[in-house]
Amino acid sequence: MSVLSVYLVEDDPLVAQHVREVIMASSRLRYVGHAPRLSVAREELPRTRPDVLLSDLGLPDGDGTELIGELSHAPAIEGVWHPHILVFSVFGDEARVINAIAAGADGYFLKGCSADELVRAVEQAARGESPISPTIARHLLKRFRDGGVSEDTLIEHEEVSVPGTLGDGSRTAVTVREHQVLKLVAQGYVAEEIGERLLTTPRAVATDVRNVYRKLQLLERARAVEQAPRRPGWA
Incomplete structure (x- = not known):
């Protein structure tokens, strides 16, 4: 597998730093940006065009599910960029999980997983698989x-x-x-x-x-x- 570009949407600076370090430590992944708010992600994503979008849900200016839906509903025509979307959130309640998957998330992983599990989930999403946890x-x-x-x-x-x-x-x-x-x-x-x-x-x-x-x-x-x-x- 070629090196995968990853963009992170996360408002917690400590979590963002940890994920950034995990991605940069992997020879198979490339960190291409980070947004602490939905508005920043909407501005930067069309430019960075990552292979995988790693997104939290609870953000200061809205719910990450909104962004997932916007990207998933973009016209599927030749030349239009579509990232693989992996939710990485502390929220594991049924409603949020169902809503995020229904909006178009390719996988849903809970924070607290190991570095190896996170890297594997990103790679699975990029292969068109759907990373899934027991919860x-x-x-x-x-x-x-x-x-x-x-x-x-x-x-x-x-x-x-x-x-x-x-x-x-x-x-x-x-x-x-x-x-x-x-x-x-x-x-x-x-x-x-x-x-x-x-x-x-x-x-x-x-x-x-x-x-x-x-x-x-x-x-x-x-x-x-x-x-x-x-x-x-x-x-």
Whole structure:
């Protein structure tokens, strides 16, 4: 993998310094900037164009979820820059996790992880995977349970539905395998261990997690599409 450029949005100077040191200590990552506020990030990101955006949520001038949504909704046309977005936050409550993923975050990691875990999460996001911690997996499992997903349903059917439908009336469904992967992540297993238990590969496990993220994003966007305001474009 080539060297990945990383931009940080974080208002705590001590946390920002720590993350900067972790990134600069890695030969595989390159630190390209830092914003303590959303307004600074909005100004600098089109210029720095990082491979990975590492963003906190609680910021002095708003919620990082706003920035995630703006970047995720930018037109997907040739030549337009789209970073991989990794939330790095102290907030691990269900509402914030679901909202950030629904807005377009590629991964959600809680502060307090080790330097190696942070570097690995950045690299996973850049590969198109969705870094996920046991806490986040438990929130997603709860989301599905709230929508009527039970163990009996999983045994009886190949797919089970997340609450709600898409605009065309079809349902957004999580497969039995995806649910199994989430359960194992929630129990603390890593991709390699999950692959061994489910007789599959770590790459397939990563794909399952990414699919769950995408299904949640599709569902939440479909619900909000009529009310969504026009978002600023990113050059």
